[in-house]
Amino acid sequence: MKEKHQGQQIILCKKCGSNMIKKSIVIHFLIALWLVTPFALLIPWVGWAFCLLVYFLSVNYLINRIFVRKEVLVECTACQHSFKVDKQTYIQFKNYLRS
Numbered sequence: 001m002k003e004k005h006q007g008q009q010i011i012l013c014k015k016c017g018s019n020m021i022k023k024s025i026v027i028h029f030l031i032a033l034w035l036v037t038p039f040a041l042l043i044p045w046v047g048w049a050f051c052l053l054v055y056f057l058s059v060n061y062l063i064n065r066i067f068v069r070k071e072v073l074v075e076c077t078a079c080q081h082s083f084k085v086d087k088q089t090y091i092q093f094k095n096y097l098r099s
Contacts, residue, residue, distance in 0.1 A: 013076035
């Protein structure tokens with residue numbers, strides 16, 4: 001009997017059961033903030049406070065991403081449901097996609 005290939009079964013959507021998963025990207029938001037920051041410097045006080053806020057958010061994100069984070073935020077492309085999976089499961093998922 002011929003076996004049907006159904007794709008990865010490591011991470012499945014908790015809402016619809018689909019296996020069409022992608023990693024949610026938070027870094028795009030930070031890049032957009034960094035692009036706005038030079039213009040914010042032109043506005044006294046409010047712009048300076050905005051620049052400090054962007055700096056602290058970026059540093060916090062990087063420290064969290066490198067040292068602390070135990071879970072990865074993923075999104076189902078079928079129903080746009082976002083959910084977290086543990087880091088080891090996500091590493092298995094990436095390795096499966098590379099092979």
